[in-house]
Amino acid sequence: MSVDAVQGGGRLEGKVAIVTGAGRGIGRASATLFAAHGARVVVADLDAGRAAEVAREIGSERALAAAVDVADQGSVTAMVDAAAERFGAIHLLYNNAGVNSDGAVDRATLEDWERCFAVNVTGTFLCSRAVIAHLEAGGGGAILNQGSVAALVGIRNFAAYCAAKGAVVALTRSMAVDLAPRGIRVNCLCPGTVYTPLMEPMLRERGEGDMQRGLDLTIEKYPIGRLGEPEDIAAAALFLLSDEAAFVTGSVHPVDGGMTAQ
Ligand SMILES: NC(=O)c1ccc[n+]([C@@H]2O[C@H](COP(=O)([O-])OP(=O)(O)OC[C@H]3O[C@@H](n4cnc5c(N)ncnc54)[C@H](O)[C@@H]3O)[C@@H](O)[C@H]2O)c1
Structure with missing residues (x-):
């Protein structure tokens, strides 16, 4: 998707935004949307x-x-x-990079648990800590953390991921309280299932090897009748990082087609 294909509107004009995990999926859609709205964007990814x-x-x-x-x-x-160095300032951070885990608590390996916490939780901590002085130097700013519906309800065979995303929600609230007096807002998105490469193994496993069956079983959990698109999450991220959300901090937003409303 090119920047020109995304409807712009200048809602992040003059801002510099770091998006982690921006090489594909939700991060890619978000970096593209932010740029279409006037931001200069750091496309940060392991790949x-x-x-x-x-x-x-x-x-x-x-x-x-x-x-x-x-x-x-x-x-x-x-x-x-x-x-x-490149942009002279940093105003916004989207802590989007994340990895899944595999297994119920008695099947999860310690290695999987530690990697899941290292990327999802320690990654959010390290990136946030590193930008705070820059955000303050620019007169304030905003951080958006990536949670998941897995932080809000139990998802089968996802023990480490559920726990790590729960920690991201708790860290969001703690950061919001500490940083509000310093002009920095911190919020958390909790997406429902979005069809990205990250989710393919989970969907295939749910369908016992049959991807279409895995998709159908998953869609049944979504009152809205479809899975999310990366652009659905990017649109919510744009709002929470823009000045339109100036009074929003410490909040946790399911963006999940009603999945957690049932
Ligand atoms: N897809 C979903 O259904 C869904 C639902 C809820 C939450 N989320 C969360 O949204 C975020 C993005 O998910 P996605 O589906 O777009 O995933 P994805 O796998 O399509 O993309 C994630 C990107 O993060 C990068 N990444 C992984 N580890 C990294 C690291 N250590 N440092 C930097 N970059 C790293 C990957 O290289 C990849 O490009 C994740 O935090 C995920 O947990 C996704």
Whole structure:
């Protein structure tokens, strides 16, 4: 999807936004939408090739590709330094990078548990910590953390992921309380199932090897009658990071087609 194909409107005009995990899926849709709304965007991803491709699509004058492992402190510092050097300021951070886990609590491995917490929780902590001085220097800013419906209801065979996303919700509230007096808003999105590469193994497993059956069984859980699109989540992220949400902080938003309303 090119920036030109996305309807723009200047809601992030003059802002510099870092989007982690922006090489594909929700992060890619969000970085593209933010740029279409006037932001200069740091397309940060573990996969340098995917980050470069998305930055190229957005356009080199508005986008910087950055290879980063959000779970690694040195890597995060280098990414944030590069962003500040290139654009001279940082106003917004979308902590979107995340990984799934596999298994009910008695089947989950310690390695899977630790990786899930390292990327989803420690990554959110490290990236947030690294940008706060930049946000304050610019007179304030906003951080958006990526939770999941898995933080709000139990999802079968997803023990580590549910726990990690629950931690992201709790961290959001803690950060919001600490940072509000310093002019920084912090919110959390909890998407329902969005059809992205991340979800394919889960959908296939749910369908006992049959992807279509996995999809059908999943859609049954969604009153709205479909799964989410990356653009559905990007639209909510745009609002929460824009000045239109100036009075919104510490909030947790399911964007889930009614899945958690039942
Ligand atoms: N897809 C869904 O149904 C869904 C639902 C709820 C929440 N989420 C959350 O939304 C976020 C994005 O999900 P998605 O479906 O777009 O995933 P995706 O797998 O399509 O994209 C995630 C991107 O993050 C990058 N990434 C992974 N580990 C990283 C790391 N350590 N450092 C930097 N980048 C890293 C990957 O390279 C990938 O490009 C995740 O936090 C996920 O948990 C997704």
